[in-house]
Amino acid sequence: MMAEQPTLIHILKANRWGGIERYALDICRHFQMAGWNVAALTRDAKAVDVMFQKEGISLLHAPLAGLWDFQSIRLLADKLKDTRGAIIIHAHGFRNGFTALAARKLSGKKNVRVIVTRHKVRRGVDSWILRRIYRNVDAMVFVSRAARDRFLATWHNRELPFPASRMHIIHNSINLPQNLPGPSETSHPLTAMFHGPLKSGKGLETLIDAMSLLKGKRIRLKIVGSGTPDYVDKLRRRALSRGVMNLIDWHKHTDTPLPLIQDCDFGVLPSVEEEAFGLSNLEYMAMGKPQICSSNGAQPEYITDGWEGFLIPPGNPAFLAEMISKLAADRELRLRMGQRALESFTQRLSWSRFIRRLNKIYLPDVPNSETKDSET
DSSP: OOOOOOEEEEEOOOSSOOHHHHHHHHHHHHHHHTTOEEEEEEOOOHHHHHHHHHTTOEEEEOOOOSTTOHHHHHHHHHHHHTOOSOEEEEEESHHHHHHHHHHHHHHTOSSEEEEEEEOSOOOOOOSHHHHHHHHHSSEEEESSHHHHHHHHGGGTTSOOSSOGGGEEEOOOOOOOOTTOOOOOOOOSSEEEEEESOOSTTSOHHHHHHHHHTOTTSOEEEEEEOOOOHHHHHHHHHHHHHTTOGGGEEEEOOOSOOHHHHHTSSEEEEOOSSOOSOOHHHHHHHHTTOOEEEESSSSGGGTOOBTTTEEEEOTTOHHHHHHHHHHHHHOHHHHHHHHHHHHHHHHHHSOHHHHHHHHHHHHSTTSTTOOOOOOOO
């Protein structure tokens, strides 16, 4: 008789699509193709659910209203009772981890492993309930050293209230299509590109101000993403007041940004908030494109200044404009940096490497526990 395939459940409480949801979807897609039983537990949010439905991922719904949401705990516990074989619950955020832990206890199931991924650069919370969560999850995955180190700052020079061996740093990756187009040069005018959510903290104001210092340089900017109407209007008014509206091409969010990246010359991601990791950064690297990005988060962990691109201090339009001008003026530099970026992605940040490390956390007791790399 064949062994029962593991069951994997991801818990996501956001009501809109973002980097965390994409991270979870890529993982769910991979393990479903490997033959696992896969489901996502969401708040019945259409923007999130539709993406999982497109990939044929089963959906469970619960309020996910916080630590003391007993309805969600019972719904998940009932699911666990009805499930055979090994179960892995991958929660995104420690409060979702509490839901998983409480459901495991309520269900009485012994073969449930709870994993929590920390996607933020934020200090840990030293409260009674959070300490219990930290102690009882089977593994904590931090997407960067920056995320882990900030989390641990709460207990600086103090004993940790949980086993340090449960912490793991696994840099993000992206589950790319196999027929990924190779690097290509674009035709003039030269184009820089930002893509991601249009929201405060992403440095878009800095980018627009930098463009105002590049008038006459024959450089265009492509902004790809969506945000609230009020914020997008604010950005457009800023571009008009700086006299650069005619230099910017605006595109709404797309689930397939790679063709747009292929058609640009380099990426610009000047975030002013600390990024725990950036999936957009990886997309430029995977497409063999250099980038200019802020140095205030995890970016220096996978981008070396002057090698795959340029790292800049956040919120400095003049310096950003200088780096944009430098890349725009030197075709050979762009090609060298783009090739290095692709090599770095392939060697250190590939999907196959990411998924092998994650699988060892999912199934630590299985010798050589690796799923088939169905996508690389």
